[in-house]
Amino acid sequence: MKPSIRLLEGRRVLVTGGARGLGFAFAESIARAGARVVIADILADRVQQAAAELVAMDMDVTGLVVDLADPASIDACVTAACQCLGGLDGLVNNASVTNSGGKTCEELDIDTWDTVMKVNVRGTWLMTRACLPALRQSGTGAVINLASDTPLWGATNLLAYVASKGAVIAMTRSLARELGKDNITVNAIAPGLVLVEATAYVPEARHRLYTEQRAIQRAQLPEDVSGAVIFALSDLARFITGQTLPVNGGFVMP
Structure with missing residues (x-):
């Protein structure tokens, strides 16, 4: 997506999981x-490469390593x-892990469940908490939590991930009420099945099923979600x- 209007001119934004x-x-x-x-991103080499690619396109982007x-x-x-940017106006809690893809409730092991919750739920909370002083100082702070549409329709064989993203939606509502007094907005974006590396485990037949059941019957690409985040x-x-x-x-219309 290449916005014709620079809606975020001068803003300072941290994006987790930004290497790919x-x-x-x-x-x-x-x-x-x-x-x-x-x-x-936790991928040290890749995050620096990603930042370098964007810098080469005359964008002001820096890469940092983090383990959520x-x-x-x-x-x-x-x-x-905050030192790099001189403060912070926006946080995009994008980083997450799936891990439980393809496993039934009975096949899912405790270590996998704990890992998914540690990164997707606890990591989102801790990252938000760490950013709050800077977001408060901004005066126009915004937190975007990447959820998923899977909790909205109950995807199967993906229990830990679905539960974690349901928790992200719940946290979004609670944080919004808590932080409204600080003029910080908190919203969640819930994408469908997007064609990215992280969804490579999903069988082709399931990708086709998603496409057929969408109102807009084509594959969902990463740039399809970007406009909502910018807004x-x-x-x-x-x-x-x-x-x-x-x-x-239009796969889910709650």
């Missing part, structure tokens, strides 16, 4: 919309991001908070 897939698409689109961006399962790593990342970070959404926006081509 949806996160990289978000980082590129947010930077094109005028923001200065820090992308943070490690609270100390999260704190260090946020400190470095939610912008001043156009300053009176919108606690909401979950499905972006799935």
Whole structure:
């Protein structure tokens, strides 16, 4: 997506999981919309390569390493991001793991469940908590949590992931009420099945089924989600908070 209007001019935004897939698409689109961006990812080599690619396109992007399962790593990342950007106006909690794809409730093991919850739920909470002082100081802080449409229709054989993204939606509502007094908005974006590396495990037949059951009958690409993220970070959404926006081509219409 290449916005014709620079809705995020001068904003400072941290995007987690920005080294590839949806996160990289978000980082590129947010930077094109005028923001200065820090992308943070556990993939050390890849995050630097991703940042370099965007810098080569004359975007103000920096790469940092973070492990969302490690609270100390999260704190260090946020400190470095704020030093780099001179503050923070927006946070995109994009990073997550699936791990449980294809496993039934009975096949799912405790270690996998705990890993998914540690990154997707606890990591989202800790990253948000670490960013709050800077977001409060901004005066127009915005938090975007990447959920999923799977909790909205009850995807099977994906229990840990679905539960974690349902928790993200619930946290979004609670945080929105808690942080509204600080003029910080908190919203969730719930994509459908997007064609990225992370969904490579999904059988081709299931991709076809998604496409056939969408109102817009084509594959969903990362750039299809970027516009919603830019809008939610912008001043156009300053009176919108606690909401979950499905972006799935009409697969789910809650």
